[in-house]
Amino acid sequence: MTRLLPLLVVAALLIVSCGGTSPDIAGIPDLPEATTADLVASIEAGQLPAVVNVWASWCGPCRSEAPLLSAAAGEFADRVTFIGLNVRDSQNRAKGFIVEFLDDAPIEHVFDRDGSTVADLGGTSGVPLTIFMNADGTVSKIHFGVIDERTLALEVDELVQAGA
């Protein structure tokens, strides 16, 4: 029995993992398409610095950092605006990703079909990216790759201190 225990645990985990269903995206509106000008205007209007996270539903690392971004968006909601910039994706897959990993997070998501907005802001074609923007819409810093908790907290603090 002892020897079978690891096999039973793995089997149970597999059964649990296979039991999931596709996220229900019925009734969820499409993500608005945003040009660079729209994005900058939105940040200026909000009068708060912004963390723009560039993600895609086909990006595995984006899934890894989603819980952190979700928590951070809630934690810093009164000091920083969190924006999700979905790139080179389909509306349905993007909505499915949001329902599955970013539901209830105070993050405003926009759609960048060809990645041109990211390129305008100085980003690359790789995802994830996190762009830190001042309240006047200028880019403060770009973090390439998965962001960790300490780096996110530090860069948000830099934005807040710069705006104080």
Added chain:
Amino acid sequence: MEFTLLFAAAIGVGSGAIALRWEAARGNAADCAADLWDVLISGLVVGLFVGRLAAMVGAGINPLTSLGDILIIRGGVATGPATVAGLSTVAVLARGEIVAVADALAVAALATLGGWHLGCLARDACLGTPTDVPWAMAQAGSQVGRHPVELYAAALFLVAAPVLALYRKRHIATGVAASTALLIAAGGRLVTEPYRLSLSGGPVWWYGLGVVVALVGVVMASRRA
């Protein structure tokens, strides 16, 4: 690829390897049959793996359906489960000589921790809360001075490692070196944590628990002597 993180890990492992060689040359590991290098590396790898799995599960990500995500260490490693798994691995590999192996690894473990924190220089991740102290450091392009908190931790562990080695040479009570190393590791993280920036406040309960366990260990080992 997360090369900066790998580089920082390499600095940590390299520091541990140097400490092990130094200790062996001083005859501090002569009474221990286990291959200390294997034990140290195994503890680190298993601890990292379990800590990553725990972080994924805690974040609601199923490791079985997202196998590739396990490699994304930057996505988070749960400190508590990683520590428990690492120490458990050391205990299993040490078999009948757990305390002797723990004592023999104590200095190398502190050196590894010190090297890992020093690796913040490669990761550009040394800074913490804002401060006006004369040794404050700022990010490139920033006017905000900050505590170089990871360098505080690195200095503490890298100074403590040789001091513990000297202490161990003179005080041979079994278990004291291992308990003292745990006390320094957990206590060091506990006192530097307020200078770090984080969302969650850091795993201070784990550090506090580590300090308590280590203090009990020091007292018990000293009484046995």
